[in-house]
Amino acid sequence: MSLFRNIVLTAVIAGLLSGLLMTVMQSFSVVPLIIAAETYEHVDSNGAGHSHTAAPDTAAGTAAPASAAHDHAEEAWAPADGLERFAYTAAANALSAIGFALVAIAIAEALGGFGGWRGGLMFGIAGFLTVSLAPGLGLPPELPGMPVAELGPRQIWWIATAVCTALALGLLAYTRSALLAALAVVLLVAPHIIGAPLPPSHDTAVPMDLHARFVNAVYATNLVFWAVLGALSGVIRERFRAGEEISTTSKELAVR
């Protein structure tokens, strides 16, 4: 049980710190762009000539336009703009950082441990490749008000791509056979050959320039976030390992 407790403690500390850093980076880079894009989203949901909102769903086939879903803001609870919204974003950042750290540390432990900050940093970079870059190749970071395919299929493609990429990176880093390396390359490429669910039309009121800056900011902040999360996890995990080894050896002694 001490292993579970130590991993959770490591993930909570690393997640809180890197989540906080992420929140600071976001509030200067990504969030202002999201808020700027929301002005266009508002124009869209008022029905100001957005081609695909008006198109009948049947014509769009399986990839029905999802812009209609933007109307939900009126019915459902949402944090008030300003401090409340910032607080919820900070909490969500920290929570997802803790979740990512839990998964990364569990995988690292199963593969022999981080072995310090450098191993942690490598896992962090792998995390960035797995959950930011690879899914982002097919589904670029999207701003509010941009046309997108239906949510469900996009989430399935996103998760499948992340799983394939994680498996591939694991094979590349932890095996030495050429056959498995070839399998890894197939796993890396397969989701992109299958292709992400695309919106029926790419028309949007959101300016191209705003989206380009947003994509840039998302990748930059995520890369720093993952590098810090990984390195911190590596350092803190080593700190907590000391007690664990003592407890296992004492248990082994007790058995003898």
Add this chain to the structure above:
Amino acid sequence: MVTNSAARAASVSASKIIPLGMTAILGLFIVGFVGFSHIEAVHNAAHDTRHSLAFPCH
């Protein structure tokens, strides 16, 4: 060093599998809740985080 870690990876003891599995499931549950939940209130609360992490949103 590589062979060393590979050897250690092969020898993950059975006693480690349960805590590591539980840890991974807990982590996936948290990320799934924050990033993929279809509950409107959760979506709205984590909205900026979802966009910033390039999760599929809306």
